[in-house]
Amino acid sequence: MLESSATAPDAHTLAASGQGPAYLPPFAHARLGTMGIELELMVLDRLTHDLLPAAPDILRLLDLQEKRWVATPEITTSMLEVATSILENHQQAAAELEEIRHSVERAAFEVGAVISGGGAHPFQQWSDQRIYPKERYRESARKFGYLAKLFTVFGMHVHIGVPSGDEAVRLCAWLTQRAPLFIALSANSPCWQGENSGFCSARSNVVGAFPMSGTMPSHIRSWEQFQQHFDRLAKLGIVSSIKDFYWDVRPKPEYGTIELRVLDTPLHPSYAAALACYARALCVEASRQPGRWPTNDGPELYTWNRFNAARDGVAGMWIDPETGQRRSIVDVVTADMSRLAPKSDDPGFKTARAQIEELLRNGGQAKWLTAQLDAGYGMNDLARHASELFGQKSSQLPGYAGVK
Template identity: 45%
Template sequence: MTLATFAPSAPLTLGVELELQIIERDTRDLSPRAIQLLDLLAAQPFPGEAKPEMTQSMIEVSTDVHRSVGSLHAQLCEIRDTLVSAANTLGVRLAGGGTHPFQLWQERRIYPGERYEALANRYGYLARQFTVFGQHIHVGVESADDAMYLTHALARYVPHFIALAASSPYCQGADTGFSSSRLNSVFAFPLSGHAPPVLEWERFEHEFYEPMRAAGIVASMKDFYWDIRPKPEYGTVELRVCDTPLDVDHAAALAAYLQALALRLLTDRRDPPQERDYLCYTFNRFEACRFGFDGEYVNPRTLTRKSLREDILETLAALVDDARALECADALAQLERFAQGETLADWLRGQMHDPLPSHTLVDAATARFLT
């Protein structure tokens, strides 16, 4: 399949996708009830879109396209309330967080469907191990070249979003020592990582995408599991590194941060992306996954080091005018306060009042999703 024509969209518009955990009330383990939950949601008005994910203990919900973070947040609240009502009818709960703390991948069931079954056949146990939960944020751009430019310009901020969303300290019944262990599952896929350092859409199509398509490696942009990727059918750039936050307020604030960064980067192009920007990319990404705000950030241009917390706070302070123009100053102020404290992973560790499998931890996560 040739690369889809890039469909321009209104610049800086936003959309959010959230992958959510379906939880059994009694055991607090994951529940394979996605089919029943989706059937129930399809039988009533739903303020967004709900669809399956790789395994039957997951559900993905997405918003409409929004011009403001305020309207995005309002729809996320409506989606949450509708989901919670449907889950109560089924006798299950819902939660955010990048991983479930003690579920076992061996017990997961692939969702019935041609794409999911093909992925399971191709990737083996990685498909069931991919029962992890992320937030994807889309921001609209006017042209394909803008999409490529923004994809690479945003790469410098990938560690920010990892740390700000990190909520997967536990995996398979153990404390991983990571703030975001979820991304270790993503990195296992052969087409993960970052986009090739090409700024022009036409060059990307002819020098990278078409050869990979001709070799039978990819059939569409869906086959790339990059941290950030253009989505030509939507006219957006999609950021994919965030764990699903524990509440929708935080999910909206992360979208506001992306919107403000996109405004700044697309407006001021005096310092365009360079191939050198990826020199420390993997190291910086690891530091954010492992240590959250306490990780180090190495500037690839100057090779100077600072804490990730410091870099986030400096960036938020520099976006004051952009946030004001986009009417999302309150959301960025919320993130600023958050970045001065503990990560969501730290909060989850603080809920561990008994050993894994911890009912108190899961109860705390499901309760926070309601707020």
């Protein structure tokens, strides 16, 4: 969702940048089912396809445009974040993301760069990256040392509007259960620092190094309890704003949303629209069961599901916390699609479902990339092919044998 347009830093902004006291804003109520999408994009050299520290130049060009969406810096200068306006459905999401794709591609071309999706650049070296000259990121570099540059990874965040803080906490718990499915569906970062990582989503392993990663504690059952949890950690000097929680799903009180944070940035924005539509449908479904909470089997089961999704992608297994049944991720997502379709109030759900089922049939985006390695292509080729796919209007992954 859009950042605040206030000209003077407010208490939340100061807290998030480390320049003010800890602050948790009141929960801003939103209409259920509205959504917003954030994408962290790679800025690449047009010739070498290595990361290029040209995000500041691209942002200056984008600032000259009138637009509903926003573009902002990220922690290093080869990263660019774009965030949609408030969206109602899949059709709006797909249209605005296509507008964003076209605009950032054009701005990048003017500075000798290209843009790419993907969760991690295949051969960049973390030590080469430059921290963006913004106080919040300088503070992160002071606080986290080399981890700040190591965090040059690229994720997709989905915001879903909810009507109250209490409901945000409950829906966070439900969406967290299924977060590993989104890791699997979005996984497209099999290579890390020039090596095949053996994981479909190497990016998913990076965030675990940060102190407040993981999931929201299961004992939190209301917004009041969340506030108490925040206040206790703030008094200990552990957190100063909601941004200090690197949870897989977290409430975002200033927007009135919950935020799903586990996805690799898709190789094409149309996949982002489809996956956001899936997340929205799950939240709307859970909201129609007021007062019902998911089963809590402890953190070990979630950690197992998360690990398998990151390693194996859509070919992985998932243990249902409600039944204890071990099922393939393909079967779980396919069943979700069948169950959600007749309930959905989104006229574009059918289109989103078709794209998600295409990912399941083809083995996912990571398989498309690793098939190229198996065919003898190098890391530079992977970066080039990913940027070329982002530059296309169509999201159709070229056939493995047909990649050039």
